[in-house]
Amino acid sequence: MSVPNVVVHRDADVLAKAVAARIITRLVDVQSARGSASLVLTGGTVGIATLAAIAETPARDAVDWRKLDIWWGDERFLPSGDKERNETGAREALLDHVDLDPERVHVMRGPDSGMTAEESADAYAQELRKAARPEDHGPVPSFDVMLLGMGPDSHVASLFPGNPAVYDTRPVVAVHGSPKPPPVRISMTFPTLQASREVWVVAAGEEKAGAVRLALSEDSGRMQVPAAGARGRQRTLFLLDRASAAKIPPGLGRIASP
Numbered sequence: 362m363s364v365p366n367v368v369v370h371r372d373a374d375v376l377a378k379a380v381a382a383r384i385i386t387r388l389v390d391v392q393s394a395r396g397s398a399s400l401v402l403t404g405g406t407v408g409i410a411t412l413a414a415i416a417e418t419p420a421r422d423a424v425d426w427r428k429l430d431i432w433w434g435d436e437r438f439l440p441s442g443d444k445e446r447n448e449t450g451a452r453e454a455l456l457d458h459v460d461l462d463p464e465r466v467h468v469m470r471g472p473d474s475g476m477t478a479e480e481s482a483d484a485y486a487q488e489l490r491k492a493a494r495p496e497d498h499g500p501v502p503s504f505d506v507m508l509l510g511m512g513p514d515s516h517v518a519s520l521f522p523g524n525p526a527v528y529d530t531r532p533v534v535a536v537h538g539s540p541k542p543p544p545v546r547i548s549m550t551f552p553t554l555q556a557s558r559e560v561w562v563v564a565a566g567e568e569k570a571g572a573v574r575l576a577l578s579e580d581s582g583r584m585q586v587p588a589a590g591a592r593g594r595q596r597t598l599f600l601l602d603r604a605s606a607a608k609i610p611p612g613l614g615r616i617a618s619p
């Protein structure tokens with residue numbers, strides 16, 4: 362797994378715009394090399410603000426949206442269209458404004474599908490397995506970029522400290538008892554997160570500074586500090602604003618942007 366690199370931006374607004382530009386550039390590079398690309402979305406304010414910033418970027422259509430697979434790292438187990446679903450936020454911010462192939466937008470199903478949370482997690486795992494290729498050497502695709510927001514308790518996706526999901530090795534699981542509402546969620550697990558070529562953790566605000574410090578500390582365990590397990594196979598980025606970067610251990614490789 363890759364050692365995290367840290368990039369610090371002035372504030373949450375600049376951070377979202379900078380991450381948007383970084384995603385566009387990365388997707389264009391991947392598509393020019395391999396023809397298609399895959400992006401895993403996250404919920405949360407920074408995650409959705411980043412999608413909105415992509416929508417507003419004139420260069421956005423350098424991405425071939427028809428050749429992009431969209432996945433989610435987690436989803437709140439709520440009916441389709443519910444304003445609290447991560448999918449709803451993503452569609453409003455970006456997905457409804459670009460020409461995606463609907464077959465390549467992979468949604469985690471809610472209770473209106475008639476499935477339980479466990480059945481929805483299993484269905485998503487099957488969809489991941491179907492998309493995996495021999496060169497991925499496992500039950501899930503090697504995502505090009507996985508975006509992860511991070512909570513003040515250092516949760517990523519819906520992997521909360523000490524929750525049974527952090528111990529689970531299946532690709533996708535149902536999460537119960539989430540301390541962040543709603544209580545029932547669907548989440549990719551650490552093995553799936555870590556199958557990504559690149560993992561980008563995005564966080565803003567002073568309330569995240571402690572979690573960032575823990576997440577970047579070598580002796581943090583991912584069971585109690587889930588963001589410590591947010592690592593890509595080839596690259597891990599922590600994309601922060603100054604407030605959330607305020608407690609980073611000295612000497613860590615960081616690029617402070619103006």
Ligand SMILES: O=C(O)[C@H](O)[C@@H](O)[C@H](O)[C@H](O)COP(=O)(O)O
Nearest residue numbers: 404405406407510511512517518
């Ligand atoms: O369903 C969710 O809420 C997200 O997937 C969750 O992992 C989120 O990214 C973090 O809680 C950060 O959220 P904020 O950026 O809003 O603090």
